[in-house]
Amino acid sequence: MLGGLILVQFLSMEATIPLDAAVHQWLQSARSCHLVRIGMQWKDSPLWYLMLFGGLGICALGLQRRWTDIAHASLIVLSGAFLSELLKTGLERARPSALPAWLAGNSFPSGHVVEAVLITGTLIFFLARKGVPVWLRVWGSGIALCLSGVIIWQRLYIGHHWVTDIIGSLLIAGALLSVTLRPPAFLQSTRPVVCLGLISLLCYQIFYFFPQTRLLLPSVRSLQTAPLAAFAFGEAAPQEALSGDWGQHAQEPIGPISWARQGDARMTLTVPQGEGSALHVVARPFVKSKAYTCFPLDIIVNGQVAQRLLLYRGWRVYTISLPNGWIRPGDNTILFRTGEDFPMDETDRRTVAFRSVQLL
Numbered sequence: 099m100l101g102g103l104i105l106v107q108f109l110s111m112e113a114t115i116p117l118d119a120a121v122h123q124w125l126q127s128a129r130s131c132h133l134v135r136i137g138m139q140w141k142d143s144p145l146w147y148l149m150l151f152g153g154l155g156i157c158a159l160g161l162q163r164r165w166t167d168i169a170h171a172s173l174i175v176l177s178g179a180f181l182s183e184l185l186k187t188g189l190e191r192a193r194p195s196a197l198p199a200w201l202a203g204n205s206f207p208s209g210h211v212v213e214a215v216l217i218t219g220t221l222i223f224f225l226a227r228k229g230v231p232v233w234l235r236v237w238g239s240g241i242a243l244c245l246s247g248v249i250i251w252q253r254l255y256i257g258h259h260w261v262t263d264i265i266g267s268l269l270i271a272g273a274l275l276s277v278t279l280r281p282p283a284f285l286q287s288t289r290p291v292v293c294l295g296l297i298s299l300l301c302y303q304i305f306y307f308f309p310q311t312r313l314l315l316p317s318v319r320s321l322q323t324a325p326l327a328a329f330a331f332g333e334a335a336p337q338e339a340l341s342g343d344w345g346q347h348a349q350e351p352i353g354p355i356s357w358a359r360q361g362d363a364r365m366t367l368t369v370p371q372g373e374g375s376a377l378h379v380v381a382r383p384f385v386k387s388k389a390y391t392c393f394p395l396d397i398i399v400n401g402q403v404a405q406r407l408l409l410y411r412g413w414r415v416y417t418i419s420l421p422n423g424w425i426r427p428g429d430n431t432i433l434f435r436t437g438e439d440f441p442m443d444e445t446d447r448r449t450v451a452f453r454s455v456q457l458l
Contacts, residue, residue: 131392215271331356
Protein backbone atom coordinates (compact mmCIF):
# COMPACT_ATOMS: atom_id res chain seq x y z
CA MET A 99 0.00 0.00 0.00
CA LEU A 100 2.77 2.43 0.89
CA GLY A 101 4.52 1.58 -2.37
CA GLY A 102 1.35 2.53 -4.24
CA LEU A 103 1.15 5.84 -2.37
CA ILE A 104 4.78 6.58 -3.25
CA LEU A 105 3.99 5.95 -6.92
CA VAL A 106 0.91 8.19 -6.70
CA GLN A 107 3.01 10.97 -5.20
CA PHE A 108 5.60 10.76 -7.98
CA LEU A 109 2.89 10.86 -10.64
CA SER A 110 1.09 13.78 -8.99
CA MET A 111 4.17 15.78 -7.96
CA GLU A 112 3.59 18.47 -10.56
CA ALA A 113 -0.06 18.80 -9.54
CA THR A 114 0.88 19.31 -5.87
CA ILE A 115 3.28 22.19 -6.57
CA PRO A 116 0.62 24.77 -5.54
CA LEU A 117 0.49 23.05 -2.14
CA ASP A 118 4.27 23.40 -1.77
CA ALA A 119 4.11 27.06 -2.76
CA ALA A 120 1.21 27.83 -0.42
CA VAL A 121 2.77 26.13 2.62
CA HIS A 122 6.17 27.72 1.96
CA GLN A 123 4.68 31.20 1.59
CA TRP A 124 2.54 30.76 4.73
CA LEU A 125 5.55 29.67 6.76
CA GLN A 126 7.52 32.63 5.44
CA SER A 127 4.85 35.06 6.60
CA ALA A 128 4.28 33.27 9.94
CA ARG A 129 7.94 32.84 10.99
CA SER A 130 9.18 34.53 14.13
CA CYS A 131 12.77 35.43 14.90
CA HIS A 132 12.60 33.58 18.22
CA LEU A 133 11.53 30.26 16.69
CA VAL A 134 13.96 30.63 13.79
CA ARG A 135 16.78 31.18 16.29
CA ILE A 136 15.79 27.96 18.10
CA GLY A 137 15.52 26.06 14.84
CA MET A 138 18.91 27.25 13.58
CA GLN A 139 20.78 26.77 16.87
CA TRP A 140 19.38 23.24 17.32
CA LYS A 141 19.35 22.36 13.62
CA ASP A 142 20.96 18.91 13.90
CA SER A 143 20.66 18.30 17.64
CA PRO A 144 17.30 16.42 17.61
CA LEU A 145 18.65 13.87 15.13
CA TRP A 146 21.83 13.43 17.16
CA TYR A 147 19.77 12.95 20.33
CA LEU A 148 17.58 10.44 18.50
CA MET A 149 20.66 8.55 17.31
CA LEU A 150 22.02 8.59 20.87
CA PHE A 151 18.69 7.28 22.13
CA GLY A 152 18.80 4.52 19.53
CA GLY A 153 22.38 3.74 20.56
CA LEU A 154 21.21 3.25 24.13
CA GLY A 155 18.64 0.81 22.80
CA ILE A 156 21.40 -1.09 20.99
CA CYS A 157 23.40 -1.23 24.24
CA ALA A 158 20.37 -2.61 26.05
CA LEU A 159 20.05 -5.34 23.43
CA GLY A 160 23.76 -6.07 23.84
CA LEU A 161 23.36 -6.55 27.59
CA GLN A 162 20.72 -9.14 26.79
CA ARG A 163 23.05 -10.75 24.21
CA ARG A 164 20.48 -10.29 21.46
CA TRP A 165 23.10 -10.05 18.73
CA THR A 166 20.69 -10.96 15.94
CA ASP A 167 18.37 -8.10 16.90
CA ILE A 168 21.34 -5.70 17.02
CA ALA A 169 22.39 -6.68 13.51
CA HIS A 170 18.78 -6.44 12.33
CA ALA A 171 18.26 -2.94 13.77
CA SER A 172 21.61 -1.66 12.51
CA LEU A 173 20.94 -2.99 9.01
CA ILE A 174 17.56 -1.23 8.88
CA VAL A 175 18.96 2.18 9.82
CA LEU A 176 22.12 1.94 7.69
CA SER A 177 20.27 0.68 4.63
CA GLY A 178 17.74 3.49 5.04
CA ALA A 179 20.51 6.09 5.21
CA PHE A 180 22.06 4.72 2.02
CA LEU A 181 18.67 4.52 0.26
CA SER A 182 17.99 8.15 1.15
CA GLU A 183 21.36 9.23 -0.25
CA LEU A 184 20.80 7.13 -3.37
CA LEU A 185 17.41 8.74 -4.05
CA LYS A 186 18.71 12.23 -3.28
CA THR A 187 21.52 11.69 -5.82
CA GLY A 188 19.35 10.13 -8.52
CA LEU A 189 16.38 12.50 -8.16
CA GLU A 190 17.11 16.15 -8.86
CA ARG A 191 14.69 18.55 -7.20
CA ALA A 192 15.38 22.18 -6.35
CA ARG A 193 15.23 23.18 -2.68
CA PRO A 194 13.37 26.27 -1.44
CA SER A 195 16.82 27.94 -1.37
CA ALA A 196 17.63 30.36 -4.17
CA LEU A 197 20.97 28.62 -4.70
CA PRO A 198 21.32 26.09 -7.54
CA ALA A 199 21.16 22.39 -6.68
CA TRP A 200 24.92 21.89 -7.12
CA LEU A 201 25.43 24.28 -4.20
CA ALA A 202 22.38 23.65 -2.01
CA GLY A 203 21.90 19.94 -2.76
CA ASN A 204 18.76 18.15 -3.89
CA SER A 205 15.54 18.37 -1.94
CA PHE A 206 13.90 14.94 -2.29
CA PRO A 207 13.80 13.04 -0.02
CA SER A 208 14.75 14.56 3.33
CA GLY A 209 17.58 12.49 4.78
CA HIS A 210 16.87 13.84 8.27
CA VAL A 211 13.23 12.76 8.14
CA VAL A 212 13.97 9.32 6.68
CA GLU A 213 16.58 8.61 9.33
CA ALA A 214 14.34 9.91 12.13
CA VAL A 215 11.41 7.72 11.10
CA LEU A 216 13.61 4.64 10.66
CA ILE A 217 15.24 5.03 14.08
CA THR A 218 11.90 5.76 15.75
CA GLY A 219 10.08 2.89 14.04
CA THR A 220 12.85 0.40 14.78
CA LEU A 221 13.06 1.51 18.40
CA ILE A 222 9.29 1.19 18.92
CA PHE A 223 9.31 -2.23 17.25
CA PHE A 224 11.91 -3.63 19.64
CA LEU A 225 10.37 -1.90 22.66
CA ALA A 226 7.11 -3.70 21.88
CA ARG A 227 8.77 -7.08 22.47
CA LYS A 228 7.81 -9.19 25.46
CA GLY A 229 9.80 -8.60 28.61
CA VAL A 230 10.18 -4.84 28.11
CA PRO A 231 8.62 -2.89 31.03
CA VAL A 232 5.51 -0.90 30.16
CA TRP A 233 7.00 2.38 31.46
CA LEU A 234 10.00 1.94 29.17
CA ARG A 235 7.76 1.29 26.17
CA VAL A 236 5.70 4.41 26.84
CA TRP A 237 8.55 6.78 27.66
CA GLY A 238 10.90 5.43 25.01
CA SER A 239 8.30 5.57 22.25
CA GLY A 240 7.09 9.01 23.36
CA ILE A 241 10.56 10.57 23.42
CA ALA A 242 11.44 9.11 20.01
CA LEU A 243 8.17 10.35 18.47
CA CYS A 244 8.65 13.84 19.93
CA LEU A 245 12.19 14.10 18.57
CA SER A 246 10.99 12.95 15.13
CA GLY A 247 8.24 15.57 15.22
CA VAL A 248 10.77 18.30 16.03
CA ILE A 249 12.96 17.18 13.12
CA ILE A 250 10.03 17.32 10.68
CA TRP A 251 9.08 20.80 11.97
CA GLN A 252 12.65 22.04 11.57
CA ARG A 253 13.02 20.91 7.96
CA LEU A 254 9.89 22.84 7.00
CA TYR A 255 10.18 25.87 9.27
CA ILE A 256 13.79 26.69 8.46
CA GLY A 257 12.99 26.31 4.76
CA HIS A 258 15.18 23.34 3.84
CA HIS A 259 12.41 21.26 2.21
CA TRP A 260 9.01 21.47 0.56
CA VAL A 261 6.05 19.90 2.33
CA THR A 262 5.79 17.18 -0.36
CA ASP A 263 9.43 16.28 0.36
CA ILE A 264 8.39 15.55 3.94
CA ILE A 265 5.35 13.53 2.85
CA GLY A 266 7.44 11.49 0.42
CA SER A 267 10.14 10.92 3.04
CA LEU A 268 7.54 9.61 5.50
CA LEU A 269 6.14 7.24 2.86
CA ILE A 270 9.59 5.97 1.84
CA ALA A 271 10.69 5.39 5.43
CA GLY A 272 7.37 3.73 6.26
CA ALA A 273 7.62 1.42 3.25
CA LEU A 274 11.19 0.46 4.19
CA LEU A 275 10.13 -0.30 7.76
CA SER A 276 7.22 -2.44 6.58
CA VAL A 277 9.63 -4.56 4.52
CA THR A 278 12.60 -4.75 6.87
CA LEU A 279 11.04 -5.07 10.33
CA ARG A 280 9.35 -8.32 9.31
CA PRO A 281 11.20 -9.16 6.10
CA PRO A 282 9.57 -11.43 3.49
CA ALA A 283 11.01 -14.87 2.84
CA PHE A 284 13.30 -13.84 -0.03
CA LEU A 285 15.02 -11.25 2.20
CA GLN A 286 15.66 -13.68 5.03
CA SER A 287 18.69 -15.16 3.28
CA THR A 288 22.02 -13.43 2.74
CA ARG A 289 22.33 -13.70 -1.05
CA PRO A 290 19.32 -11.50 -2.04
CA VAL A 291 20.34 -8.84 0.48
CA VAL A 292 23.89 -8.75 -0.88
CA CYS A 293 22.62 -8.58 -4.47
CA LEU A 294 20.28 -5.69 -3.67
CA GLY A 295 23.13 -3.90 -1.92
CA LEU A 296 25.48 -4.29 -4.89
CA ILE A 297 22.82 -3.14 -7.36
CA SER A 298 22.07 -0.07 -5.22
CA LEU A 299 25.77 0.74 -4.97
CA LEU A 300 26.14 0.45 -8.74
CA CYS A 301 23.14 2.74 -9.29
CA TYR A 302 24.63 5.29 -6.91
CA GLN A 303 27.91 5.31 -8.84
CA ILE A 304 26.05 5.76 -12.13
CA PHE A 305 23.97 8.67 -10.78
CA TYR A 306 27.01 10.29 -9.20
CA PHE A 307 29.40 10.13 -12.16
CA PHE A 308 26.81 10.48 -14.95
CA PRO A 309 24.45 13.35 -13.98
CA GLN A 310 22.54 13.00 -17.24
CA THR A 311 21.05 9.74 -15.92
CA ARG A 312 19.30 11.51 -13.03
CA LEU A 313 15.55 12.08 -13.02
CA LEU A 314 14.48 15.72 -12.81
CA LEU A 315 11.53 16.22 -10.46
CA PRO A 316 9.28 19.29 -10.73
CA SER A 317 9.28 21.86 -7.94
CA VAL A 318 8.08 25.38 -7.25
CA ARG A 319 11.43 26.75 -8.42
CA SER A 320 11.72 24.73 -11.63
CA LEU A 321 8.15 25.33 -12.86
CA GLN A 322 7.73 29.03 -12.21
CA THR A 323 5.94 30.90 -14.96
CA ALA A 324 7.66 33.62 -16.97
CA PRO A 325 7.60 36.88 -15.00
CA LEU A 326 5.85 40.02 -16.23
CA ALA A 327 9.06 41.93 -15.52
CA ALA A 328 12.46 41.06 -14.10
CA PHE A 329 15.53 42.91 -12.91
CA ALA A 330 18.96 41.30 -12.43
CA PHE A 331 21.47 43.12 -10.23
CA GLY A 332 25.23 43.41 -10.70
CA GLU A 333 27.55 45.47 -12.87
CA ALA A 334 25.57 44.62 -16.02
CA ALA A 335 22.34 45.98 -14.54
CA PRO A 336 21.14 49.36 -15.89
CA GLN A 337 22.67 51.74 -13.36
CA GLU A 338 20.16 54.48 -14.16
CA ALA A 339 17.50 52.21 -12.63
CA LEU A 340 19.30 52.27 -9.25
CA SER A 341 19.22 55.26 -6.92
CA GLY A 342 19.71 55.92 -3.24
CA ASP A 343 22.21 54.19 -0.98
CA TRP A 344 23.68 51.41 -3.13
CA GLY A 345 27.17 50.05 -2.60
CA GLN A 346 29.49 47.95 -4.68
CA HIS A 347 28.65 45.23 -7.17
CA ALA A 348 30.15 41.77 -6.79
CA GLN A 349 30.20 38.26 -8.20
CA GLU A 350 29.09 35.28 -6.08
CA PRO A 351 28.37 31.62 -6.92
CA ILE A 352 24.70 32.53 -7.35
CA GLY A 353 25.67 35.14 -9.97
CA PRO A 354 26.24 38.92 -10.14
CA ILE A 355 24.86 40.87 -7.16
CA SER A 356 24.52 44.42 -5.85
CA TRP A 357 24.91 45.48 -2.22
CA ALA A 358 22.51 47.90 -0.55
CA ARG A 359 23.88 50.09 2.23
CA GLN A 360 22.14 50.98 5.47
CA GLY A 361 19.30 53.35 4.69
CA ASP A 362 17.14 53.61 1.55
CA ALA A 363 18.09 51.90 -1.72
CA ARG A 364 15.72 52.31 -4.67
CA MET A 365 15.29 50.59 -7.99
CA THR A 366 13.00 51.21 -10.94
CA LEU A 367 11.15 48.19 -12.31
CA THR A 368 9.76 48.76 -15.78
CA VAL A 369 6.59 46.77 -16.50
CA PRO A 370 5.68 46.53 -20.21
CA GLN A 371 2.03 45.65 -19.62
CA GLY A 372 -0.37 44.10 -17.14
CA GLU A 373 -0.52 44.21 -13.34
CA GLY A 374 1.52 41.96 -11.09
CA SER A 375 0.24 40.24 -7.95
CA ALA A 376 3.54 39.32 -6.28
CA LEU A 377 7.22 40.20 -6.14
CA HIS A 378 9.96 37.59 -5.85
CA VAL A 379 13.06 39.08 -4.25
CA VAL A 380 16.27 37.01 -4.12
CA ALA A 381 18.46 38.42 -1.35
CA ARG A 382 20.69 37.64 1.60
CA PRO A 383 21.73 39.77 4.60
CA PHE A 384 25.30 40.68 5.42
CA VAL A 385 26.84 38.32 7.99
CA LYS A 386 30.46 38.03 9.10
CA SER A 387 30.21 34.28 9.69
CA LYS A 388 27.66 31.49 9.83
CA ALA A 389 25.81 33.32 12.57
CA TYR A 390 22.09 33.50 13.20
CA THR A 391 20.36 36.44 11.52
CA CYS A 392 16.78 37.64 11.59
CA PHE A 393 16.56 41.32 10.66
CA PRO A 394 13.79 43.43 9.11
CA LEU A 395 13.84 44.77 5.58
CA ASP A 396 10.98 47.10 4.60
CA ILE A 397 9.68 46.80 1.03
CA ILE A 398 7.97 49.99 -0.20
CA VAL A 399 6.29 49.89 -3.63
CA ASN A 400 5.39 53.19 -5.29
CA GLY A 401 5.34 54.91 -1.91
CA GLN A 402 3.22 52.27 -0.15
CA VAL A 403 4.61 49.85 2.44
CA ALA A 404 4.12 46.39 0.97
CA GLN A 405 5.70 44.20 3.65
CA ARG A 406 8.39 44.01 6.33
CA LEU A 407 10.50 40.96 5.52
CA LEU A 408 12.56 39.10 8.09
CA LEU A 409 15.80 38.18 6.34
CA TYR A 410 17.60 34.99 7.34
CA ARG A 411 21.12 33.83 6.63
CA GLY A 412 21.78 32.56 3.14
CA TRP A 413 20.30 33.20 -0.29
CA ARG A 414 16.53 32.91 -0.20
CA VAL A 415 13.56 33.80 -2.38
CA TYR A 416 11.14 36.11 -0.55
CA THR A 417 7.61 36.47 -1.91
CA ILE A 418 5.73 39.73 -1.36
CA SER A 419 2.02 39.69 -2.21
CA LEU A 420 0.71 42.91 -3.75
CA PRO A 421 -2.86 44.29 -3.75
CA ASN A 422 -4.49 45.09 -7.07
CA GLY A 423 -3.34 48.33 -8.62
CA TRP A 424 -0.05 48.67 -6.73
CA ILE A 425 2.02 47.82 -9.81
CA ARG A 426 1.10 49.59 -13.02
CA PRO A 427 2.44 49.47 -16.59
CA GLY A 428 5.49 51.66 -16.97
CA ASP A 429 8.09 52.60 -14.36
CA ASN A 430 7.52 51.49 -10.77
CA THR A 431 9.71 52.41 -7.80
CA ILE A 432 10.67 49.73 -5.29
CA LEU A 433 12.45 50.95 -2.16
CA PHE A 434 14.42 48.71 0.20
CA ARG A 435 14.88 50.21 3.67
CA THR A 436 17.16 48.89 6.42
CA GLY A 437 17.24 50.38 9.91
CA GLU A 438 20.04 51.06 12.35
CA ASP A 439 19.60 47.65 13.99
CA PHE A 440 20.49 45.85 10.76
CA PRO A 441 23.97 44.25 10.70
CA MET A 442 26.39 45.90 8.30
CA ASP A 443 29.97 45.92 7.17
CA GLU A 444 31.72 48.62 9.18
CA THR A 445 33.90 49.77 6.27
CA ASP A 446 31.37 50.32 3.48
CA ARG A 447 28.02 49.89 5.33
CA ARG A 448 26.85 46.88 3.28
CA THR A 449 23.60 45.42 4.61
CA VAL A 450 21.74 43.32 2.00
CA ALA A 451 22.92 41.65 -1.20
CA PHE A 452 20.35 41.47 -4.01
CA ARG A 453 20.43 39.03 -6.91
CA SER A 454 17.13 39.66 -8.71
CA VAL A 455 13.57 41.00 -8.48
CA GLN A 456 10.74 39.45 -10.48
CA LEU A 457 7.15 40.56 -10.88
CA LEU A 458 4.66 37.72 -11.27
